[in-house]
Amino acid sequence: MDIVNRLLSLGEFRDYVSTYDFGSLPANRLVIHHTWKPTRADWAGQRSINGLKAYYEGKGWGAGPHLFVADDGIWLFTPMRKDGIHAGTLNPRSIGIEVVGDYDHEVWSGQTKVNALGAIKTLMERLGIPQAQIFFHRDVSPKTCPGSAITKEWLFNELSNYQFKPSIPRVSTLGEVVASISAPVPEPTSSTNYVHVPAWATEAVKFVTDHQLFTVKNDEDIRDAVKFYRFYQLIKSQP
Numbered sequence: 001m002d003i004v005n006r007l008l009s010l011g012e013f014r015d016y017v018s019t020y021d022f023g024s025l026p027a028n029r030l031v032i033h034h035t036w037k038p039t040r041a042d043w044a045g046q047r048s049i050n051g052l053k054a055y056y057e058g059k060g061w062g063a064g065p066h067l068f069v070a071d072d073g074i075w076l077f078t079p080m081r082k083d084g085i086h087a088g089t090l091n092p093r094s095i096g097i098e099v100v101g102d103y104d105h106e107v108w109s110g111q112t113k114v115n116a117l118g119a120i121k122t123l124m125e126r127l128g129i130p131q132a133q134i135f136f137h138r139d140v141s142p143k144t145c146p147g148s149a150i151t152k153e154w155l156f157n158e159l160s161n162y163q164f165k166p167s168i169p170r171v172s173t174l175g176e177v178v179a180s181i182s183a184p185v186p187e188p189t190s191s192t193n194y195v196h197v198p199a200w201a202t203e204a205v206k207f208v209t210d211h212q213l214f215t216v217k218n219d220e221d222i223r224d225a226v227k228f229y230r231f232y233q234l235i236k237s238q239p
C-alpha cells in the first residue's frame, strides 16, 4: 500500500492543499471517522501510522483513509487524489478523515479539535464542498463512527464558529506564556497616594478591578493588570 506518510501542521496542510492536484475528478464529499482505537492517549505518531498501514495491508486493502488527525498534526495517508477505502459505498470521490480517539462519550478537544475542524474547513473551501456533502461513517454503517458524541448539529455549529488563527508560540509553562507577553512601563508618578492610570491601561485596570482580581496600587500593578488582561485576551482568542 502506498501512503504519503507525512505529518503536517494545520498551516502546512493549508499550504499543501492550496497547490495539491486533486485529479480530474476531485473528491466532492468528506467522510468523518474516529479511530476509536488507537485512542488519543495511545497515539504514537509514526509508530501508529506504521501499525495502521500494516493493519490495512493485512486486510488485503490497496488503500485506506486519507487523513489521520491527531494532537501532533495532520498525517497524510492515502493520497487525496485517489479513492480510499474507509466507508463502503461512500468511498468513491470522498476524502476519509480519521480523527484519532474514541468519541463515543466526549467531543473533540484541544489540538485534535483545532486540527480536525481546520482540516475539514480547508478541504470544504478548496473543493467547494457544501455541508450537505459531509458524511459520517455511521450514515452507511451500523458502527457509531465518528463517535456517538459527535453529531452533525454540533460539527456544523463548530465549523461555522471556527476561524483560522495564528498559533501562539509553543511554550511549556504558564510562566513562559506570561513572560512572553509585553506591557509598557508606566511613567513614574509623583503622588504617593494616587495612582495615575495612563489611557492605554484604563481598560485593563477596569477589568482587574471589576473582577476583583487585585487592587491597583502602584505602577507595577498597572503593568501587571495590562499583562493579565492581554493574557486573558490571548486565552479567550484560542478555540
Ligand SMILES: [Zn+2]
Pocket: 032, 033, 034, 086, 137, 145, 146
Ligand atoms: Zn469509520
